[in-house]
Amino acid sequence: MNESSTGLSAPGAAAPAETPSTEPAVPVTAAEPNGTAGGRALAGMAVLRSSAGRNLGLVVALGLLCVVGVVTAGDRFADVDNILTILRLAATIGVVSIGMTFVITGGGIDLSVGAILALASVWSTTLATQAMANDVHWLVMVVAALAVGAGCGLVNGLLIAYGGVVPFIATLAMLASARGLAEILSDRRTQIINVPAFREAFNGEVLGIPVLVLIFVLVAVVGWIVLNRTTFGRRTLAVGGNPEAARLAGIRVQRHTVMLYVVVGLCCGIAALMLVARTTTGSSTHGTLYELDAIAAVVIGGTLLSGGRGTIVGTVFGVLIFTTLSNVFTLNNLSISVQSVVKGLIIVVAVLLQQRLASRSKT
């Protein structure tokens, strides 16, 4: 299979692969409609305030980014292989970001996503696991990764909901210990996977679309449905919007909080499998700084960091914007450092803009 080509399909893609960028491109977006609106700034604001408007802003931002990509890198950017590379890179961090959207919407934060991902990647690729996978079925690896992710999420959730530890600290502790445990398990060595069936399953294509991308699409669709169309989603919004009111309305806030962290943990498990498949390795260094990329994507997507409002569509755009940004920068031979600076700027501008809009809509 030249599935391994995932990593090398585009010359420029290899570097960004390590840091599928998730940074906010939204601010650009948001600023854009305003600028084009010219004198009708107020009308622009009104549109932006609506959820459709916010997403429109994200679409415009992504579109602009693509224009920049085509202008500066021409065919190297507007190439099917390159687009697929962007999507494959976006897929892993995208799945993590969907989970993060739930936790943040529910009023929490999870700093340990990258570490959980690393631990799940290592645990599912130990010699023992791989041996069992070869003997029984490659699904053994899948189960291992999901169980590790959900387990870590459960620990986070219990500590936060019943232990009363603030999410920042509880998940910070998990960040440290999960990655440490991953290092111990792997002895700090990169674990090459040797389960052909697993690699085939994950690195294949369906109708020309990489399986990894399909997994991302599936997770996003399920995430959207759960957040917008189920009691779980509604309760998530309520718990994040006003935990005390939610409690007094009869929602079991503690139990729900635990479930939210299990959800994000599961997403990390899925993402771990995707990363293992893409890199054909499990490693304690996988997913480094994913927490920041995921939070950034969620925030520029329009999810309220203080909870109570969340948008899966926004998050997907946030992820795509950051990944595309990285790709464009890499194609233009700009350093990772420059990318980081721009990402930071984008986050700040996005949040400033959102705050302006939010304060206007309240008055």
Add this chain to the structure above:
Amino acid sequence: MTTQTHEAAEGPLLSMHGIIKKFPGVLALGGVDLEVRAGEVHCLLGQNGAGKSTLIKVLSAAYQPDGGTIVWDGGTVSLTTPVAAMGLGISTIYQELDLVADLTVAENIFLGHEVSRGGFSRRSHANAQARALLERLGHGEISPTRPVGTLSPAAQQVVSMARALSHRTRLLILDEPSAVLDQEEVRNLFRVIRNLTAEGVAVIYISHRLEEIRQIGDRITVLKDGRTVATGLQVEDTPTQDLIQLMTGRSIEYVFPPRRPADDFGDPVLEVRGLSVSGVFSTVDLTVHAGEIVGLAGLVGAGRSEILEAIYGARRPSTGTVSVAGRRLRSGAVAASVRAGVGLCPEERKSQGLLLDHPVFHNITVSTLARFSRGGFLNGAAERAEAEQLTTALDVRPAGVNRPVRNLSGGNQQKVVLARWLMRECRVLLLDEPTRGVDVGARTEIYTLIRSLADKGVAIVVVSSEIEEVLGLADRVLTVREGVVVHEAPATELDESRVLDLVMEGSVA
């Protein structure tokens, strides 16, 4: 009683004339006059909501008045910032002491105006000055270097007063200072107050304990409905009966729906037995029948809200049981109570009751989601439709269930909370201050709604700071004082002054 040595020579230290303070939809102060002399203890009396707190917030510049004049020491002043008020020598000590627990006594006393030179704090200087202030208050035994968090509430209060003195205070406002103190501590407090007045400091003293006012007060001003109804009353010349009379009787008459005959109630629905939360309230027994409205009267802080919360399971009781229709509720479990058919409209509607940025229908269906879900999937159309029916029936304005509830007025927000429990068809409804922040017109609607729920067989408990509301709405009234139910009677056998007397510690013979 202390006699005024300063009064003859000088004019009043403070006089306030026609002070007006408006809040959206409410006239909190509608023309208050107050005159305080140096060296006197001036008591401010009035029911909950009479405007005492608003008035002292105007004095400490936490609020800006919309009208009226303030004369301080002979000259008209406008108190624009708390710092300006402090600069004149006005200090306020609130019920909730604003001390920093982890800082030392001296650090707290000089918080904001630290003793320093060139940016470096001078600890020994500060400690010495703090000790001097504490000794002036007769409490030299409090060490300036102790963390405030390790002190008793009484000692913390002394620290607050020392802080006020450190600002060269000429007028000290004490808001229910005795609420957290035992008898011995109250005597101590009075000694401190007398030390201060002997030095010419004026004290505005707010308390609901008429007995105390007799002991410490020189003159009294009575507020009712945001107006001064009597001022400059000499304590020794004014019978308690007169004071109660001044505080009662309302200028606005609310219309209450008619009660049903007393023998017309159904079976007991809510049964509370020996319910206690240690340190808050003890051994509450309460039975509410189907169709009955029971009112809990009492001062803010008497434990009324806590009783409701404990019944609801939002607060874990130390002892006691709650049963609904004969089945015992799991204690401290809100979700279980809700499933058993209990609903609560909390005191703080915005922070405890509503998801402010969520649409109206989310707020209504939040406790009834199971009804609209199949396999976890919500039927949004059905949700909206049922919510719409309720908002139409309750005349929630503006109409539209997709509107964020934040944009509604207080009365309409309360209707939304009530609609939540209407949708749930609950059997027991606990209402905490159901008309707080609700304008006069909407009040009547809410009263009618509450009564109609009772007529459908719901057992209702109402807590209100407004005695008139409890009397007008409830069939039976329980009076709570300092965590104990001290009296129970049918509402028709009570009048406002009787309840006020019960609530304020029975000072009328």
